[in-house]
Amino acid sequence: MPRIAIIGAAHPHVDYVLDELTRADRAAFELVGVQDSDPAVAAHHAARFGVPAFDRAEDLLAEGVDVAVIAGVYGARGADAVAALRAGAHVLADKPLCTSLAELDEIEAVASEVDRTVNLLLEKRGYPETLAALDVVRAGELGDIVGVTSSGPHKLNRAQRPGWFFDPAQYGGILTDLSVHDLDAALLFAPADEGVIRGAVSAPLDGAQGFTRYGSATLTTPNTVVSAEVSWLTPQASDVHGDYRLRLVGTRGTAEIFWARGRVEVTTDDQPTRALDLPPGRRPAEEALDAFADGRTPEVGTRDSLAPTRLALLAQASADQGGTALAWSRPAD
Structure with a gap:
């Protein structure tokens, strides 16, 4: 029976795993315990x-843990992940995994x-819209993907955020977090396995030195140009927390993914614009826990977890410079 521990529970995304464990x-699965630097949260x-x-991660890890769920204050996650690995546990982490390239x-x-x-x-991988668009891309309907443009706006809801969220040393930056x-x-x-990335940020927040509300990351790979904008600027009157979107441009067609609206539109050289039928989605922690239960590596394993993390950290470093x-490059398998 896999033994799971929660190492840091400051972010609500910890419920991705906890809700799954109630099924x-x-x-x-056996939940061994919950740790957070804030005793009330734990x-x-x-x-x-x-x-x-538990107050201390090392005390909980000493209980014997197969899987450590990392979902605490961003600035503590890197050290928590290392401690969990050294204790013999696999790491299942909310993003961001850590806040520095050294970590x-x-x-x-x-x-x-x-x-x-x-x-x-990486819950967007399991959204119905993503799965539908991925089928079209892998079937070759769009040809070669040469451009990817995404928008990831969020409501800041400033009054509901904890103090650490506005501390650059604990938060790590908007690109580290949202991209x-x-x-x-x-x-x-x-x-892609290599490319060049640039980052930029703007819209500083009054009263929170070093916290910016808009960022963009541009990644150029040998075959594709990627532009990802993120922000804490969704208007408060919006009907959604974030009107998340992604546009794919291929040599034979385009696809528009409207994650917040539950819609994917595809247009190709052979067919006019059509809305795709959406398959069932996957819960955020569903596949990972299935994998651990079966004794296999989750779909989003180390290689696919480190790549977007490194890109986001490089984009933030670029913006800071x-x-x-x-x-950017992935290490060889």
């Missing part, structure tokens, strides 16, 4: 499952050293 078909989630709450390098090295996997909860999903989607639709072009 009857997840009885094969106690809240622990009480829901009748398990112990990512250490995570990559330790994961290889101890032969454990790092797995990000991971769309950069991952770009690599899903247009696979005034838009300097930075090289």
Whole structure:
């Protein structure tokens, strides 16, 4: 029976895993305990499952853990991931995995050293719209994908955010945080192993020095140009938290993904614009927990978790350096 521990629960995305564990078909998993630097946060989630709450990650990891779920304060996640790996656990993490390139390098090295996997909860991969568009791309209907443009706006809801969220040392920057999903989607639709990335940010927030509300990342690979914009600028009166969108431009057609609207439109040289039928989606932690239960590596394993994380961190580093072009490449398998 796989033993799961929550190492950091400050972000609501921890519920991706906790809600999954409440399902009857997840009885094969044992939740060992919940840890967070805020005792009240740990106690809240622990009480829901009748398990112990821990103040220190090392104390919980000492209980013997097969899978460590990392969902705490962003600035603590890198160290938590390394500690979990060294304790012999696979890592299942909310994004961002960490907030610095040095931390990512250490995570990559330790994961290889101890032969454990790092797995990000990249929930957009399981959305019905993504799955429908991916079928069209893989069938070759759009030809070669040469351009990917995405928009990821969010409501800031400032009054509801904890103080650490506006601390650059703990938050890591808007591109570190928000661009991971769309950069991952770009690599899903247009696979690449190398490229050049640039980042830019704007719209500083009054009273929160170093916190910006708009960012863009531009990735150029040998075959595709990717542009991902993200923001904390969704208008408060909007009917959605974020009107997330992605446009694919191919040599034989285009696809428009409207994630927030539940719609995908495809136009090709052979067919006029049509809306795709959407398949069932997947819950954010569903596939990963299925994989752990079966004793296999989740679909989003170490290689596919580290790539968009590194791209996002490089984009943030580029923005911090005034838009300097930075090289990116995946390590060989």
